[in-house]
Amino acid sequence: MSVFNLKSTIRINCAKRCSIYLKQEVEALGYKVDEATDASVQITGTLVDCMKLNLYLRTAYRVMFLLESFEAENPDQLYETLVALPWEEYIESKGYISISSFVENDFITDTRFANLKVKDAIVDRMKQKTGDRPDSGPETNKMVLYLYWKDRDASIFIDTSGDTIAKHGYRKYTVKAPMQEALAASVIMATKWDKQSAFINPMCGSGTLAIEAALMAMNKAPGLMRDNFGYCHIKGYDEKIHDEMHREAALKMNPKLSFPIISSDNDKRAVDASRTNARVARVDNLIRFENCDFEETTIIDRNKGIVILNPEYGERMGEADILEVTYAAIGDFFKKKCKGYTGYIFTGNMDLAKKVRLATKRKIEFYNGKIDCRLLEYELYEGTRVEKAVVSDKE
Numbered sequence: 001m002s003v004f005n006l007k008s009t010i011r012i013n014c015a016k017r018c019s020i021y022l023k024q025e026v027e028a029l030g031y032k033v034d035e036a037t038d039a040s041v042q043i044t045g046t047l048v049d050c051m052k053l054n055l056y057l058r059t060a061y062r063v064m065f066l067l068e069s070f071e072a073e074n075p076d077q078l079y080e081t082l083v084a085l086p087w088e089e090y091i092e093s094k095g096y097i098s099i100s101s102f103v104e105n106d107f108i109t110d111t112r113f114a115n116l117k118v119k120d121a122i123v124d125r126m127k128q129k130t131g132d133r134p135d136s137g138p139e140t141n142k143m144v145l146y147l148y149w150k151d152r153d154a155s156i157f158i159d160t161s162g163d164t165i166a167k168h169g170y171r172k173y174t175v176k177a178p179m180q181e182a183l184a185a186s187v188i189m190a191t192k193w194d195k196q197s198a199f200i201n202p203m204c205g206s207g208t209l210a211i212e213a214a215l216m217a218m219n220k221a222p223g224l225m226r227d228n229f230g231y232c233h234i235k236g237y238d239e240k241i242h243d244e245m246h247r248e249a250a251l252k253m254n255p256k257l258s259f260p261i262i263s264s265d266n267d268k269r270a271v272d273a274s275r276t277n278a279r280v281a282r283v284d285n286l287i288r289f290e291n292c293d294f295e296e297t298t299i300i301d302r303n304k305g306i307v308i309l310n311p312e313y314g315e316r317m318g319e320a321d322i323l324e325v326t327y328a329a330i331g332d333f334f335k336k337k338c339k340g341y342t343g344y345i346f347t348g349n350m351d352l353a354k355k356v357r358l359a360t361k362r363k364i365e366f367y368n369g370k371i372d373c374r375l376l377e378y379e380l381y382e383g384t385r386v387e388k389a390v391v392s393d394k395e
């Protein structure tokens with residue numbers, strides 16, 4: 001039997017505070033979630049399931065297939081358990097492996113030493129069983145193994161993603177403080193956007209939010225924009241299964257949208273970068289780009305949908321004073337021009353957010369890297385819509 005049909009635990013990582021969105025995605029693909037933490041979701045499945053998860057997940061960092069969980073009290077015990085695993089069933093004898101790890105215990109202070117022990121165990125086993133040994137090094141675009149070792153609990157995984165799937169492969173150019181693609185997908189999932197009404201993104205920077213919105217609305221799987229994954233380097237990998245899965249995903253795409261996605265920035269370089277990135281993602285025909293101040297962004301009259309901005313947070317000295325004016329102007333823009341929409345601001349600076357001077361309906365917690373952030377939601381009521389809602393409530 002191919003190792004691709006063996007069942008085990010699959011651990012999927014994501015950014016801290018994003019596992020609720022990851023869980024939704026995993027469940028929508030038909031999997032039952034066994035366990036979840038703040039930054040991971042666990043299911044049971046095969047390496048073929050890992051291929052599917054790598055193809056479809058938007059909010060994940062990496063998909064890891066568990067080979068063994070065990071106890072180890074020192075590096076020698078780690079080696080002894082690992083050298084007994086059937087590595088020759090997973091790794092090509094003349095292949096290439098890269099080891100990464102998370103280690104937090106008293107036995108090892110330098111994770112590189114743990115990585116070395118893992119590599120030695122694999123190489124010794126392979127030499128003994130096949131007479132050959134794989135090469136090893138830092139490149140993560142081939143076979144990647146991941147060691148998790150906290151106190152005595154150790155787990156060794158195949159990282160079936162290889163290079164992280166948090167990047168969706170289209171971002172060739174970036175300008176100021178780009179949002180990571182997986183985070184942008186989580187942020188959009190946290191909004192109430194229905195993927196059927198206007199998505200307006202002033203201050204678009206490199207265009208990540210608008211591009212992710214277009215990809216979601218047209219149902220384009222992010223894995224379609226990439227052809228190399230860690231699983232492609234596992235012994236027994238069948239390219240035909242990969243091709244068939246990708247063909248099926250491509251057939252699910254809806255190339256036309258009946259609503260606008262608008263992306264604007266007052267910096268022409270940002271608009272150019274967004275347009276190029278959108279072209280690489282093949283969604284440039286679905287997004288309207290505007291080079292203007294955020295207040296001048298086209299807001300389709302009497303339409304419903306969302307307006308979402310990710311202004312700078314003012315991390316450098318003196319910036320916050322200037323940004324206070326910008327945040328206050330966003331509040332005015334929402335109030336005067338965006339009636340009927342739901343407004344969102346993603347920011348890492350709550351003092352600046354207070355300058356918006358509108359009541360928030362929800363404050364959703366995120367991290368952008370290490371920065372504690374919030375997605376702030378504002379219901380921007382419009383007279384006629386409120387009245388209509390009241391009438392229908394009575395009916």
Ligand SMILES: C[S@@+](CC[C@H](N)C(=O)[O-])C[C@H]1O[C@@H](n2cnc3c(N)ncnc32)[C@H](O)[C@@H]1O
Pocket residue numbers: 175176177178179180202203204205206207208209264265266267270292293294295310311312326
């Ligand atoms: C933090 S970046 C947005 C990053 C974006 N979310 C991404 O993923 O690349 C903020 C953007 O706001 C733009 N900006 C700042 N002030 C603006 C204004 N008054 N009108 C329009 N855009 C503005 C900047 O040029 C910058 O590209």
